[in-house]
Amino acid sequence: MANIFAFVESRGSDVRKVGLEAVTAARMLADKAGGEVHALMLGPPGISARAPQPGQYGADVVIVVEHAALANYSPEVATATAADRIKSGGYRAAVFSTSAQGRDLAPRVAARLGVSVVTDVISFEIEGDSIVVRHPVNIGKVIATLAISGSPAVIAMRPNVITPAQNAKAGRVENAQPAIDPSSARVKVIETRQGGSGKLDLAEAPVVIAGGRGLKAAENFKLVEDLAAAFGNAAVGATRAVTDDGWRPHSDQIGQTGRLVSPELYIAVGISGAVQHLAGMRTSKTIVAVNKDKDAPIFKVADYGIVGDVFEVIPALTEAVREAKKHH
Amino acid sequence: MCIKRVPDMDVRFKIGADNVSLDEAGLKFDINDFDAWAVEAALQLKEKNPGSEVTVISLGPDVVQETIRKALSMGADRGVQLKADKVPFDGLAIAKALAEELRTGAYDLIFFGKMSPDSSNGIVGPMTAELLGLPCVTAISSLQIADGKGTSKRELEGAQEIVEFQLPAVLTVDEGLNTARYPSLKGIMAAKKKPLEVKPAQLPPVQITVRKLELPAERKAGRVVGEGAAAVPELVKLLQTEAKVL
Numbered sequence: 001m002a003n004i005f006a007f008v009e010s011r012g013s014d015v016r017k018v019g020l021e022a023v024t025a026a027r028m029l030a031d032k033a034g035g036e037v038h039a040l041m042l043g044p045p046g047i048s049a050r051a052p053q054p055g056q057y058g059a060d061v062v063i064v065v066e067h068a069a070l071a072n073y074s075p076e077v078a079t080a081t082a083a084d085r086i087k088s089g090g091y092r093a094a095v096f097s098t099s100a101q102g103r104d105l106a107p108r109v110a111a112r113l114g115v116s117v118v119t120d121v122i123s124f125e126i127e128g129d130s131i132v133v134r135h136p137v138n139i140g141k142v143i144a145t146l147a148i149s150g151s152p153a154v155i156a157m158r159p160n161v162i163t164p165a166q167n168a169k170a171g172r173v174e175n176a177q178p179a180i181d182p183s184s185a186r187v188k189v190i191e192t193r194q195g196g197s198g199k200l201d202l203a204e205a206p207v208v209i210a211g212g213r214g215l216k217a218a219e220n221f222k223l224v225e226d227l228a229a230a231f232g233n234a235a236v237g238a239t240r241a242v243t244d245d246g247w248r249p250h251s252d253q254i255g256q257t258g259r260l261v262s263p264e265l266y267i268a269v270g271i272s273g274a275v276q277h278l279a280g281m282r283t284s285k286t287i288v289a290v291n292k293d294k295d296a297p298i299f300k301v302a303d304y305g306i307v308g309d310v311f312e313v314i315p316a317l318t319e320a321v322r323e324a325k326k327h328h
Numbered sequence: 329m330c331i332k333r334v335p336d337m338d339v340r341f342k343i344g345a346d347n348v349s350l351d352e353a354g355l356k357f358d359i360n361d362f363d364a365w366a367v368e369a370a371l372q373l374k375e376k377n378p379g380s381e382v383t384v385i386s387l388g389p390d391v392v393q394e395t396i397r398k399a400l401s402m403g404a405d406r407g408v409q410l411k412a413d414k415v416p417f418d419g420l421a422i423a424k425a426l427a428e429e430l431r432t433g434a435y436d437l438i439f440f441g442k443m444s445p446d447s448s449n450g451i452v453g454p455m456t457a458e459l460l461g462l463p464c465v466t467a468i469s470s471l472q473i474a475d476g477k478g479t480s481k482r483e484l485e486g487a488q489e490i491v492e493f494q495l496p497a498v499l500t501v502d503e504g505l506n507t508a509r510y511p512s513l514k515g516i517m518a519a520k521k522k523p524l525e526v527k528p529a530q531l532p533p534v535q536i537t538v539r540k541l542e543l544p545a546e547r548k549a550g551r552v553v554g555e556g557a558a559a560v561p562e563l564v565k566l567l568q569t570e571a572k573v574l
Binding site for chain 2: 076202
């Protein structure tokens, strides 16, 4: 029997979808190893109201650390608290998320445990004493199969690879204290600035609409935003050319040096399809491209393409999507 | 700062005969973009703080000396090669070797790129910080230093964090922090005379082994539905009935 640890990422008092994906991944590992899932969540007073959530997604034990100083992410408190718990729990594996927070936290925790870590994991297996994972390298152009021999095996899942699955467990709740005094932290997040209210995040949105130079000017991104609004469940991204020109913030950039997205539907608007952009979106389930150049490389990866002027096609598509949504 | 030599990604990669390494024939190598921004950040601080020194460290075989020379030609003062036959995938092993070397210098700031595109793991910076017991901020896109303290911005999914930290610290650099300078001809000449020390890397046994590398399944060829706005109804139909995403 071997138990599995999951770190449940939260922002403010809300559990993030990637946190529930980590719990579901840990559940899959625990079922293979014949053990329990122990999930840790940290946050400000009130976060304990969210404790049933990890239970619904398969956690046997939910450890809740509430503290007034945890309204923002505290890397040092989270590292110390997770590392202490993993050490004392004797876990076979610890599962994190490959998010901005998980990328920060997982390697710190692993280093403290004296083990390595693989981030951006797309699949995993238990093989004897090793956990074998697949992890894209070289901007997704090569897939590596890696054997992790350290124990616990620390992995961080790529977002949107695991579908959070309801797998209700009693989810015994334990309350715990931060492993270090938050006021002693040498790194302090003094503010978390939310993007536009209710704005869907690129990594989590089921639909991503991205715009490129073909839009010709910053203000024409309105076409992309209108299409996203018609879908209702879409986030807006951009190419590096566009963020370098300041039309959109760097945080919107999809590509090799930017964000990696893998939505159900990706619509490329006026994007030629440079290698550096394809690296960020090629694992999307369905890709649609609209571009006036029929030879644009984006059409090589697109499931469906329309050759045409984005200023004509996108408003027509927006109208058609709006109509289609009405009949749902 | 710690830098890595990485292949240009704008190619079709070939897997080597051993199935666990890349066929490097024809690949062009250069400094990792994120590391170039880390070098630039360090150089800008050096310019603001006369008397400070910028050391650049890279782990790997002798070819990494080219990468170190590039950072020296941008303006870094001295280089250290931690010599190893190859760079292991295991980021903890790399972090341990770097930490051994970094412990010997009294650095105020240690910069890393936030990740490298080849191994795409992004763990060496924060792991090194943990091993050294130093404060660490990852993926910074702004930086101000004053009175022994720093402030940075980090991009999150749909949000930003403003982070304050104490020095000395480890920082990993995201895109957007700066634009890396090109080495000047004068810089390239000067770099040839700058010290570059070669030491064996103290690499521990690895905990992660590469079992296999493979090329991902190609996306099946798509189709052009039609031209112009007239093709929209057909596209919408396909999204509803075939892709089932609408």
